[in-house]
Amino acid sequence: MDARLRRVNKEIADCKNDKTSNIQIDLVDESPFHLKGSFPGPEGTPYEGGRFEVDIVIPESYPFQPVKMKFITKVYHPNISSASGAICLDILKDAWSPVLTLKSTLISLQSLLCSPEPNDPQDAEVAKHYTTSKASFEETARYWTQVYAGGPGQRKGKNPSKGSVHDDIAIAGLERVHVERFENLGFDRNKVIDVLRRLNYRGSNVAQITDDRVVEELLK
């Protein structure tokens, strides 16, 4: 039997039998080489309570070449692209070893959520947010967990009505007062959110960015 197939089948079966780790691997279609993994957000982090889904593609030369993984669930994290879900983690690149398994790799992703590496970022804007104000970053990350990963919160993820307006600001990790101040100058709300996010208008940075600078960016 094909060694790759045997190994992947065994890995999937092992994961099914292991109830303690709470890590799940499912088939996406008939092929065992395209999978979907999921794991709970680690406790004591802004990701707690969420469940994170990962797209897994097993390459031809697995396990001698690393497995390809990216987040399906949107995650607010310095080492995970907030747009594409791409992951910056050494074991998925040159530090890969054939003894690593899907399960152990998913556990590594779980622990990546516990310990961000803002100095080696995948998403530079999120990393900047993290270094500027950790509290504000965590708030945003928690909010993303609520909205995208089904995490707990006063408000349910998909709340229509008035909530959607508030959502955009919280998702960008910005202060409502800041956005409204520039919105009152007559700029479009989405544009204001976009510019403030790009300028990292958060925490102590707010004092350093003059209103003129923001308006200049808004006028571009």
Added chain:
Amino acid sequence: MSSDYEFSDDDNEFFDDEDMFDATQDDGSSDEMDMDADGDDFKITPKNKRKSYEIEYHSLSQSEVEKQMREEVNYICNILGVEPSTASLLLRSMSWNRERLIEKYMDNPSTVLTAAGITLPEPPSSPLQNPIRTHAASGSSSSSTVRRTTRSASKLLGLGSSSKSSPTTRTSPIVQHTTPKYTKFTTKPDEPFVCPICFDDAPNLVTLSLDCGQTFCINCWNMYIVSKIRDEGEIAIRCMAEGCQLIAPDPFIHDVLFPTPPADASAMSVNPQDNAQAWSRFQELLARHFVGSKKDLKYCPYPGCTNTVSCPAGASKFSLTTVVPTVFCGARGIPGQENSDSSLGLGGREHKFCFGCAVEDDHRPVVCSVAKMWLRKCRDDSETANWIKSNTKECSNCQSTIEKNGGCNHMTCKKCKHEFCWVCMGPWSEHGTAWYTCNRYDEKAGVEARDAQSRSRASLERYLHYYNRWANHEQSAKLSRDLYAKTEKKMEDMQITSSLTWIEVQFMKKAVEEVEKCRMTLKWTYAMAYYLARGNEKDLFEDNQRDLEKAVEDLSELLESPIEAEVIPSLRQKVTDKAVYVQKRNEIVLEDTANGFLEGRWRWNVTVEGFDEPDKSELVL
């Protein structure tokens, strides 16, 4: 030619030895005169004195490079008392700098061995009684047992590996890597072995491990090594276990790729052909790594070529200011493609490249740094900026670039509506009553401003003069090649239809080759002239350039004259004569320029790396 030769040989059988020697020599040289009335002779006759524009070098095949590697490995073996595969790994980890290796190794062998991936890091307490032997004995036994307890796979073979590997290493550390100690059959283990990678648990599974004792089945090792070599081009192949820093030595890799006894073909996922390919690729990668680490060696950059050129004279940065190290690796064409030496097409070209830079394969007569500077100038499109500089100004308020489109100096910026004076750039409001005449600068400043503007325009024109000629020669060389492709066909047809012999229709090829070569020289003389400081030396240089250019254009024109059977003999005569003359002129340019570099005769109008700073008067711009 061959028939000529045979005839004279037969003839000479009647003479004594000495005569025969003379006669054949004569024969040979006259042959060359007829056949190769061109510049190729400097390759054919190595006995000739090297010309000043040529550099001393020799080319090496991959096996010759491998021989050099083996010599270095043996040297290290003798000095450090390690066996070859260890010496090889040590040298690779130090980029083949053997002096540094010896120094570091004498200083602290265990650190060097660990860094090279030969031994596991030692526990800090282990005593160093015999430093040279530690890596073989204590390295593999003590630290691997520590690790073993933490590895899931290790419990399965704890007994087998320690009882089997430690005695061999302890008794004879020298043969450690040459004996097939890696290949271990799981002989009647208490529990069946399950490979932690493929989960195979067949009872006859062949398993191997490095000194760390972390064991995997041979199929996994095989696929891992092939994938590392083939897909990643890796020469430092680490142990498959996570975080293990040991590197598989060459004999181990060989054992895995060519297992003894031969593996059952059906059980192997990688076929023997792939293994053989991976092994030869591995050898090539090793040679490349060696060549890449040595300053005086360079790999031939042509696709598929595995030759190497050794050129100590072109290896130092300083030497590149005095010579242009154009070298040939000795091969022609692209391996695997059928082509004859005589073909003019790209397929049959010699592998010529510059040892000093990757700018262009042959940029004689100009040295690397100047050639690089020139190409950067052409590529950067810095002259667009120059145009903008000479035709536009920036609005002093919003910094938009403005082109003046009318005669009036009262400018109003279209974007920010700022009003200013084009002459002094100050706000218009400050001009007060002096409307339309700017008197804020005195006359001298006004003259200077105009001068600066016209200098900028002149420099643009100067650049274009050189650039157009530079580009034109390249284009012409290409066109003459295309033209020849058409002519060649016609000539060969003619050979069939008319009484002309094969040799009589061959003169064109040599002439076209010569034209092409000279156009390349000419092309680069324009790059050189652009940077040469004004003076007698430059005048002489440009005289030589002009003579060569004229000769090349004449020959070029001859090559384009209509080909008719009746005029061929006279055309042939003219073309051959002209080609010889062109060749001479080319030699003069190359020789004189090269001598100039050796004598330090050339002065530049800009700062060139490695040369003296130009005088203020020589600077342009």
